[in-house]
Amino acid sequence: MGPLPSCYNRGMRAASLISDAAWVLLGLAVCIYAMRLRLWDAAGPGSGFLPFLAGLVIAGTGLGLLAREWAARPAGRPFWSDAAGRTRVALVIVALVAMALLMPRLGFLLAAVLVMTFLLGLTERRHLGSSVALAVASSVFIYWLFALLLQVRLPQGLLGF
Amino acid sequence: MDAFHHLISGFAVILTPANLYYCLLGSLVGTLVGVLPGIGPLAALSLLLPVTFNIPATSSMVMLSAIFYGAMYGGSTTSILVNIPGEAASVVTCLDGHQMAKAGRAGAALGIAAFGSFIAGTLSTVGLNVFSPVLVTAALSFGPPEYFALMTLGFVVTMFMVSGSMLKAVLMIALGIVVSTVGMDVVNGVERFTFGSVNLTGGFDLVAVIMGTFGVSEILMNMEQLARGEVVRAKLRGLLPTLAEWRSAALPILRGSGLGFALGILPGAGPVTASFVSYALERKISRHPERFGTGVIEGVAGPEAANNAAVAGAMIPMLSLGLPSNAVTALLLGALIIHGVQPGPLLMTQHPDIFWGVIASLYLGNVLLLVLNLPLIGIWVQFLRIPYRILFPLILLLTVVGTYAANLNIFDVWVMIGFGVLGYLLVKLGYELGPFILALVLGPMFEQALRQSLIMSSRSMLIFVTRPITAAILALCVAAVILFLRAEWARHRRAVAAAGDVTERESP
Numbered sequence: 001m002g003p004l005p006s007c008y009n010r011g012m013r014a015a016s017l018i019s020d021a022a023w024v025l026l027g028l029a030v031c032i033y034a035m036r037l038r039l040w041d042a043a044g045p046g047s048g049f050l051p052f053l054a055g056l057v058i059a060g061t062g063l064g065l066l067a068r069e070w071a072a073r074p075a076g077r078p079f080w081s082d083a084a085g086r087t088r089v090a091l092v093i094v095a096l097v098a099m100a101l102l103m104p105r106l107g108f109l110l111a112a113v114l115v116m117t118f119l120l121g122l123t124e125r126r127h128l129g130s131s132v133a134l135a136v137a138s139s140v141f142i143y144w145l146f147a148l149l150l151q152v153r154l155p156q157g158l159l160g161f
Numbered sequence: 162m163d164a165f166h167h168l169i170s171g172f173a174v175i176l177t178p179a180n181l182y183y184c185l186l187g188s189l190v191g192t193l194v195g196v197l198p199g200i201g202p203l204a205a206l207s208l209l210l211p212v213t214f215n216i217p218a219t220s221s222m223v224m225l226s227a228i229f230y231g232a233m234y235g236g237s238t239t240s241i242l243v244n245i246p247g248e249a250a251s252v253v254t255c256l257d258g259h260q261m262a263k264a265g266r267a268g269a270a271l272g273i274a275a276f277g278s279f280i281a282g283t284l285s286t287v288g289l290n291v292f293s294p295v296l297v298t299a300a301l302s303f304g305p306p307e308y309f310a311l312m313t314l315g316f317v318v319t320m321f322m323v324s325g326s327m328l329k330a331v332l333m334i335a336l337g338i339v340v341s342t343v344g345m346d347v348v349n350g351v352e353r354f355t356f357g358s359v360n361l362t363g364g365f366d367l368v369a370v371i372m373g374t375f376g377v378s379e380i381l382m383n384m385e386q387l388a389r390g391e392v393v394r395a396k397l398r399g400l401l402p403t404l405a406e407w408r409s410a411a412l413p414i415l416r417g418s419g420l421g422f423a424l425g426i427l428p429g430a431g432p433v434t435a436s437f438v439s440y441a442l443e444r445k446i447s448r449h450p451e452r453f454g455t456g457v458i459e460g461v462a463g464p465e466a467a468n469n470a471a472v473a474g475a476m477i478p479m480l481s482l483g484l485p486s487n488a489v490t491a492l493l494l495g496a497l498i499i500h501g502v503q504p505g506p507l508l509m510t511q512h513p514d515i516f517w518g519v520i521a522s523l524y525l526g527n528v529l530l531l532v533l534n535l536p537l538i539g540i541w542v543q544f545l546r547i548p549y550r551i552l553f554p555l556i557l558l559l560t561v562v563g564t565y566a567a568n569l570n571i572f573d574v575w576v577m578i579g580f581g582v583l584g585y586l587l588v589k590l591g592y593e594l595g596p597f598i599l600a601l602v603l604g605p606m607f608e609q610a611l612r613q614s615l616i617m618s619s620r621s622m623l624i625f626v627t628r629p630i631t632a633a634i635l636a637l638c639v640a641a642v643i644l645f646l647r648a649e650w651a652r653h654r655r656a657v658a659a660a661g662d663v664t665e666r667e668s669p
Contacts, residue, residue, distance in 0.1 A: 044615035047351040057335035072656045085385035100574045119554035152566040
């Protein structure tokens with residue numbers, strides 16, 4: 001995978017504008033939610049008081065950032081420097097999600113070996129055997145450190161570890 | 162004299178086999194973290210936070226503090242030998258340190274960095290030793306309005322200390338406050354932003370949020386740019402600086418110590434700012450500023466002293482007032498809260514073992530680090546040769562297990578992943594995460610101080626102007642905000658003018 005096509009060069013500006021607009025919406029949503037919690041009661045500030053103020057600040061600064069980004073018209077800059085980097089980031093997130101999904105079902109050790117093998121294969125492109133060996137060794141080490149040494153009850157799967 | 166007696170009791174705490182072990186372990190881990198590019202002290206502290214749950218609060222604080230200052234020592238090694246900063250506070254050490262290494266003076270650069278760090282670390286710990294009890298005595302007369310004003314000042318100063326947009330820093334502070342309010346309101350039992358989820362009733366787990374925003378996002382950033390520099394393969398001899406080198410480095414070390422200590426105390430500053438300001442200062446007052454960047458020892462000695470001195474400086478508001486001045490001390494405060502210890506001015510009287518134990522451990526840690534860094538430099542260099550491609554899956558697995566271990570709840574792992582992705586996107590968009598974590602930790606205390614103040618005054622806002630200390634601090638905040646708005650406006654106008662110039666040049 002090589003450099004990204006030129007259309008991606010507008011990526012950073014588009015992402016900034018989208019995020020600024022998202023801040024405005026988030027801030028307003030926080031304000032509306034906070035108003036339902038009561039802003040002020042007999043004792044003084046209610047549960048919604050501080051979130052309401054913070055929401056106002058988020059919406060206000062989001063609006064300021066949006067206006068600034070719109071006016072500045074900066075030179076095109078890609079959001080991701082290259083496609084390979086973007087894919088690696090996406091695959092690491094997938095691996096994390098897989099770990100969170102697999103851990104309660106397969107148990108920590110098995111889930112860790114599978115995810116570690118995937119992650120090592122993803123970047124190292126080494127022989128599958130060595131990736132598996134490294135994954136097993138590091139997973140067993142972490143299992144030993146947390147489950148046996150620190151007595152943390154890690155999730156147990158069908159195999160009991 | 163009282164402080165001296167208390168310090169002796171602190172040494173009695175730290176010189177037990179268990180605490181010595183945790184101090185040594187923290188120093189070793191901190192140095193390793195500093196040496197390895199791609200994992201900073203924040204990520205390491207967040208990773209190791211769950212490990213400290215099973216040990217006493219004092220030992221935990223000793224170990225976590227040792228990781229903090231150990232990382233400052235270790236960071237210089239990578240900067241000098243690889244030209245990649247081991248952590249953010251060692252960025253400027255690359256400029257002259259690596260040039261010295263390329264010129265065959267790697268030993269001298271590493272040596273002066275270690276000795277400079279030791280001197281600055283020790284001097285600033287003396288400062289911490291002297292100033293903290295004084296501040297505690299003053300803070301004991303503070304009530305909720307003064308605390309509210311101090312925390313407001315902390316937020317305001319944080320806006321000025323970020324290297325990027327101040328507007329974005331304001332947004333991060335507000336976001337941190339909103340996230341800190343998730344869960345049950347302890348005052349009246351109202352659930353906020355839980356949307357019916359039982360997992361959110363207690364709020365977001367601090368460890369999961371910190372692990373995500375600092376640990377996972379840092380890994381994702383590193384995965385995007387999998388690049389490594391070449392380790393300078395020079396022989397590491399002459400680690401003891403010569404007399405001439407000492408003469409050139411002595412004043413920069415002393416200036417760096419004072420500057421780092423002062424900047425460390427300020428909210429939002431910390432070791433990174435201290436090292437940059439020290440480098441700028443040394444270049445400004447040098448008779449040969451043009452030689453900076455070509456391998457001058459002053460360019461290594463000043464910033465390395467400053468970043469170490471800032472560690473002890475940052476401990477002053479944390480230990481005395483319970484206020485974090487940067488993200489690392491916010492995390493240390495989080496560790497205290499997790500251990501059930503209430504930070505604040507009462508820490509010194511209620512938990513003298515923690516207060517004086519941490520201060521004593523700073524003295525001891527500096528000695529340990531000097532002893533560890535110089536003779537073991539060859540070993541640290543070997544760690545530099547482990548590819549990040551092999552290290553990162555292990556770090557990632559540790560973040561998952563560490564987050565899960567805090568509450569044995571898989572929901573926390575999902576929170577960590579969510580905040581990790583959010584943190585990564587925010588960093589890419591130019592947001593700094595320090596103000597967010599500062600607000601997240603301070604949020605509950607800030608809200609409590611505000612509510613208590615208004616209850617004290619029967620809901621009258623006048624309480625913030627009728628109490629002299631509160632009024633003075635808030636006036637300072639208002640002045641700072643006016644300055645901030647003017648600076649933002651000037652920055653905006655410059656950006657528009659620059660964009661106009663580019664458009665004019667591009668048009669035929």
